[in-house]
Amino acid sequence: MLAQLAITAVQVNSRIADYTRGIEQIGTELHAIERDLAGLRTKILRDALREARLVATTLTKVTISRALEDQNFGVLLVDEASMAPLPSLYYTTAHVAQKAVIVGYFRQLLPISVATSAMAQR
Helix, strand or coil: CCCCCCCCHHHHHHHHHHHHHHHHHHHHHHHHHHHHHHHHHHHHHHHHHHHCCCCCCCHHHHHHCCCCCCCCEEEEEECCHHHCCHHHHHHHHCCEEEEEEECCCCCCCCCCCCCCCHHHHC
């Protein structure tokens, strides 16, 4: 069949290698573009957050979002506190300048854990 196309197996292999290199180069360029886009998204979000009067998000998003990692907030309001992961709550509270209001009806949802230390009892 290759003889009918006037092409040798070596030429076919050479073309395959050329196409493979092209695909790898496109993949490398695509990854660079995706990395640049992610950086731009983060920058745009950080700029928008600095000007925002209200940011509504989850505690988990605050702890994992690169755009939120260096943000400071005037006030924190947490509802359903009995379900809040304590490390996320501590991390987020550390980024609050004025007040943290943590509320929840303890009989509505069972707590994730029950604290017995004196500090938790205060």
